[in-house]
Amino acid sequence: MTELLTLSADAQDLLFREARTANRFTEEPVSDEQVAAIYDLMKFGPTAMNTQPLRIVLVRDGEPRERLLKHMADGNRDKTANAPLVAVLAADSDFHEHLPRTFPHAPHAKASFSDEERRAQAATFNATLQIGYFLMAVRAAGLAAGPMGGFDAEGLDAEFFEGTSLHSLLVVNIGTPAADAWLDRLPRLELDVVVRTA
Amino acid sequence: MTELLTLSADAQDLLFREARTANRFTEEPVSDEQVAAIYDLMKFGPTAMNTQPLRIVLVRDGEPRERLLKHMADGNRDKTANAPLVAVLAADSDFHEHLPRTFPHAPHAKASFSDEERRAQAATFNATLQIGYFLMAVRAAGLAAGPMGGFDAEGLDAEFFEGTSLHSLLVVNIGTPAADAWLDRLPRLELDVVVRTA
Numbered sequence: 001m002t003e004l005l006t007l008s009a010d011a012q013d014l015l016f017r018e019a020r021t022a023n024r025f026t027e028e029p030v031s032d033e034q035v036a037a038i039y040d041l042m043k044f045g046p047t048a049m050n051t052q053p054l055r056i057v058l059v060r061d062g063e064p065r066e067r068l069l070k071h072m073a074d075g076n077r078d079k080t081a082n083a084p085l086v087a088v089l090a091a092d093s094d095f096h097e098h099l100p101r102t103f104p105h106a107p108h109a110k111a112s113f114s115d116e117e118r119r120a121q122a123a124t125f126n127a128t129l130q131i132g133y134f135l136m137a138v139r140a141a142g143l144a145a146g147p148m149g150g151f152d153a154e155g156l157d158a159e160f161f162e163g164t165s166l167h168s169l170l171v172v173n174i175g176t177p178a179a180d181a182w183l184d185r186l187p188r189l190e191l192d193v194v195v196r197t198a
Numbered sequence: 199m200t201e202l203l204t205l206s207a208d209a210q211d212l213l214f215r216e217a218r219t220a221n222r223f224t225e226e227p228v229s230d231e232q233v234a235a236i237y238d239l240m241k242f243g244p245t246a247m248n249t250q251p252l253r254i255v256l257v258r259d260g261e262p263r264e265r266l267l268k269h270m271a272d273g274n275r276d277k278t279a280n281a282p283l284v285a286v287l288a289a290d291s292d293f294h295e296h297l298p299r300t301f302p303h304a305p306h307a308k309a310s311f312s313d314e315e316r317r318a319q320a321a322t323f324n325a326t327l328q329i330g331y332f333l334m335a336v337r338a339a340g341l342a343a344g345p346m347g348g349f350d351a352e353g354l355d356a357e358f359f360e361g362t363s364l365h366s367l368l369v370v371n372i373g374t375p376a377a378d379a380w381l382d383r384l385p386r387l388e389l390d391v392v393v394r395t396a
Contacts, residue, residue, distance in 0.1 A: 004235035006340030011209035015334070016242040023225040036389055037202035044214040044334065048347045050384040055341035056393045088396070100386050125326055125347075125367075132330015136213070137243065142204030143354040149323075156266045159396060166205060169323075187300050188241040191234055195254045198262035198286070 013140050016043070020182040022144035023079050023173030030085040030143060032058075038137045045133030049109055050102045053095035053123040054130035055166055059086040067159055072171070073150030081175035082145065089126035089134065093120045094165035124169065131170055138174055144181060146173035213337050218380040220342035221277050223373030228283040228341065230256075236335045243331030247307055248300045251293035251321040252328035253364055257284040265357055270369070271348030281344065281371035286354070289325035291318045292363035304307065322367065329368055334370055342379060344371035 005012065013019075035058065047053070061066050066088065072080050074185040080086055096113035096145045113119045131147075148171045156168050203210065205350050233256065245251070255360075263284065270278050278284055294311035301307045311317045329345075336343040344368045354366050 004232055005239065005338050007212060007338035008206065009238075011205055011339065012239060014205060015213075016239050016331075019242070019245045034202055035393060039389055039393055041205075041214050043208060043392070044217070045330065046219045046343075046345060048345075051386050052392070054392065058393065058395045060395060068396075098391070099385060102387065105381075119326055125350065128323060128326040129330045129333075132243065132327045133214075133334070135327075136331070136334055140203050140210065142207035145244075147244055147246075183303075189250050189296060189300065191237055193296070194241070194250070194252065195233060195237055195256065197256045197258065198266075 010172045014142075015136050019139045020144065020177070020185070022146045022173065022175070022177040022181040023183075024178040024181045025083050025144070025173065026178050028038070028084060028176045034141055034143070035085075038134070038141050040131065041140055042133040042137035045130060047126040047129060048122065049099070049106070051095050051099070051122060051126050052102065052130070053091045053093070053165050054127040055092045056134070057088040057090060057160060059088060068156070068171070071152045071156040071159060072148070073152075076148045076171075079146060079173055080148070080171065084175035085173075086195045087172045087174060088160060088168055089127070089131050089170045089172060090161065090166040090168045091120075091123040092166050093123045095119075095123055095126075120167075124167075127169060135172070138172075142176075143174055144177040148172070212340075213334050216256045216378075217337045218342065218375070220344045220371065220373070220375040220379040221381075222226070222376040222379045223281050223342070223371065224376050226282060226374045228372050232339055232341070233283075236332070236339050239338055240328065240331040240335035243328060245324040245327060246320065247297070247304070249293050249320060249324045250296070250300065250328070251291075251362070252290045252325040252332070253288045253290045254332070255285060255286040255288060255358060266354070267371070269350045269352075269357060270346070270355040274348045274369075276348045277344060278346070278369065278371055282373035283371075285356060285370045285372060286366055287329050287368045287370060288359065288364040289318075289321040290364050291321045293317075293324075295319055322365075325367060333370070336370075340374075341372055342375040346370070
């Protein structure tokens with residue numbers, strides 16, 4: 001079926017078919033320049049009204065990493081301790097402050113998000129979409145990602161985001177996969193379970 | 199910065215740099231085979247505990263399309279009426295029924311989702327991640343996507359998902375972009391607004 005796709009087979013493999021969630025990494029560092037290149041790619045993914053609410057907090061070694069580890073689930077703590085780079089992915093509920101600049105043809109865009117609950121929901125939904133683009137862009141950089149939902153979000157938010165408009169959605173280990181980086185591929189749902197015609 | 203990436207420049211363009219949200223399409227149809235190829239690629243994107251809660255409902259021309267149009271926001275109705283294919287993307291809160299098969303090494307996985315609210319939240323979050331993969335896979339097929347949040351979700355769910363465990367998240371027009379398919383690219387947030395080091 002790959003011949004129905006425009007994307008090259010190599011690129012399909014890099015982003016989807018051979019890419020895997022990594023649990024172990026080599027010691028090779030991930031540079032700020034690599035992170036900038038990842039952002040420079042993922043930023044083009046679409047969001048509703050160009051809201052772009054995703055925020056990326058890089059947690060490097062030392063004291064910030066120690067502060068993060070306290071809030072990770074037991075099963076995730078070791079792999080997070082040993083990843084070259086960890087990113088906390090968060091949604092910014094004050095994304096609407098940027099709309100006069102990022103959605104300039106709609107002068108009322110910012111005011112349409114005056115309701116706090118609507119704003120938090122839009123931030124979470126669109127930032128989550130952007131996490132999909134982010135994970136693809138990490139893979140595009142030849143790196144592996146290890147996304148983890150297993151952490152104490154309330155504790156992490158108090159630790160890193162107290163007094164801000166950010167709330168955490170996912171923690172992602174990033175690096176070059178080690179030889180024993182992953183388990184066997186888990187089964188995917190069949191086409192007829194997922195896709196149907198109305 | 200593109201030389202810091204492993205993904206080829208062509209693939210970067212196809213998926214991110216030149217890909218755009220399309221508002222108008224040619225009449226060229228989108229086949230079931232193309233949809234199958236798109237699913238066969240996007241299904242490999244990671245979800246928490248391999249939950250894979252995204253469901254894709256294809257809305258082709260005729261009566262189903264008419265039923266969908268009633269629930270679209272005024273600004274989206276015409277473009278949805280004229281797209282070769284429309285997909286309603288939904289989250290299935292009963293995704294956990296598949297876990298004994300899709301996450302077989304953890305026998306308690308299904309039971310860990312017995313709480314309905316936790317399940318609905320996990321369904322929405324992971325299906326939204328999968329929407330990110332889906333949009334990339336549509337582009338990988340050489341097609342353009344037009345994602346739209348502007349619809350009456352309650353009305354649409356009553357129309358299409360009454361008595362099921364599905365709830366809609368996004369409606370996406372899909373097809374070959376027409377010559378006048380999009381507006382100018384909107385500005386993206388600068389690196390230092392989005393990425394910081396803890």
